[in-house]
Amino acid sequence: MASAQDIQNLLRFLSQDAKVPLAQAMGKIKELQAANLITPDQIAKSGMGAIKNVFEDDKITKQILNAAKRVSKKRGSTDAGAPAPSPKKIKSSYGQPLSPAQFEESLVLPDLCLDEEELSNAAVFTNRAPLVLAFAVIVLKYTMPEQPLSSRLSLAQAVVSANSRTKAVNLGLESGKSAEEEGWGEGQPLVKVMGREIRVMKRWGYDWEAKEEEGATQETIKDEPNDIDNKEPALWGVDLEALKKSNGPVTVGSRNVSTSQLPIYTAQSARTYLLKAFETPKSEGGSQKSPTKKKPASIVAEKERNLGLLLGALDLLFKSWSSVLSKDDLDKRAWSWYTRVRPEVASGVEGWGGKGNVKLRDILDLRRPTT
Known part of the structure; x- marks a missing residue:
């Protein structure tokens, strides 16, 4: 072992x-x-x-x-005594050769299932990290409705990574100060998601709701304020640990300073993680519900369907409270709700990455009472 x-x-x-x-x-x-x-x-x-x-x-x-x-x-x-090769710098990954509208469309998640009867009888088999990711993506829909899906995915992944590092430190699997504690990224704005503060980068000029313009792509979006439209800019979650490892700039906070060197949590990787994380629970006997071996395409479709079920249950939960709780209070409750439904795993290192069932009925039961 x-x-x-x-x-x-x-x-x-x-x-x-x-x-x-x-x-x-x-x-x-x-x-x-x-x-x-x-x-x-x-x-x-x-x-x-x-x-x-x-x-x-x-x-x-x-x-x-x-x-x-x-x-x-x-x-x-x-x-053998040969000199070790110098490490390569981490390259940040920003835009795609798509317009902002096309980029957002490429990130669309499975349709949410809002059928309460179906949700009440459903469950997913997963580990804790992607469940945190799903919670964060949906709570951001209500606490930061002005943010596009790409930003919600990036911010949610930042929360998961920060939480995972904290857990690793508590278990003795990681040591030393975090990049945040050492001051990396100081000067970048802070936002709070599920009670955790994360550093963000403002995506000045990124207009994802505008109709496609000729020649406009992710790569042509400038890191400048949009003076015509005063709405809050879209955000990226900044990967401070990657910034620290790459020896990038410690402080990049001014609008007049390019932030192109800052590594971010990409929306694409967060989306991929979600799509692959939620399996169908096994039967009590330990065998899959389907007696025949499933084809890869069938497994992919099943996981996407499970994600749609989970996100639907979470959407119903947060929607039920959104009209009576402030955005701050809704954010604060999100973590406690997560802890009440997360899968049971062994304590300590033994439970690291452990999976379990999440009954969607338990999520629905957290909704605001209607009577």
Whole structure:
């Protein structure tokens, strides 16, 4: 069995070398242990098949395998006395060759199921991090309705990552001060989501509601204030840990200073995480409800359907309170509601990344009483 130090080293490899979001890496620890994929050497020798069985995504699988080979080769060279290669700087990923409207459309989540009878009889099988992500995405719909979906996904992922790091520190899997505690990103605005303050970057000039203009793409959006429209600008959640690792600028707060160097939590990665995180619960006997082996396309559709069910239940919950609670109070309650319905897992390191059932009836029961 892997020790706490082994798990800490594995998380460090996944999050720093393979660039896997910490929350996602945490959720895969148990599966990696079961597959005996604990060290970069073991991962490098396993091949893509074994890694893909755990992470499912081709892009992330390649990232992990390439990082494992690179780390193993680096260690081999270092052992032989050869100088280690200089680390590459983290490159931030901002826009797409799409107009703002097209970009937002590409991020659309599955249709929300609002059928109370269906929701009352449904459940999802998941671990805690993506459930936090789902809660944050929906509560932001009501506390920051002016924000586009891309911003809500980015801000929600920032909350998940910050929460995951705090949990890792409490379990002894991470040590030292966080990037926020060391002052990285100081000067960037702060917003509060589910009771946690996160650093953000204002996306000046990003007009996602405007009709598509000829030649307008994500890449042509300028980091400038839009004086014509005084509404609140869209936001990105800033990845302070990535900023710290890249030795980027510690303070970037002025409108007159370009923020293009700041790494962000991308909306695309948060959306992908949500789409793959919610399985159908197993039957009491331990077998899947379907007796036949499901095809990959069927599994993808099933997970998307489960996400639509979960988001629908959460939407009904927050909507029921939105007319009587202030935005601040609604945000404060979101975390306590999450803790009441999150899956039960083993305590300590044993429960790291553990999964369990979430009954959507429990979410509906948290709604404001109507009588």
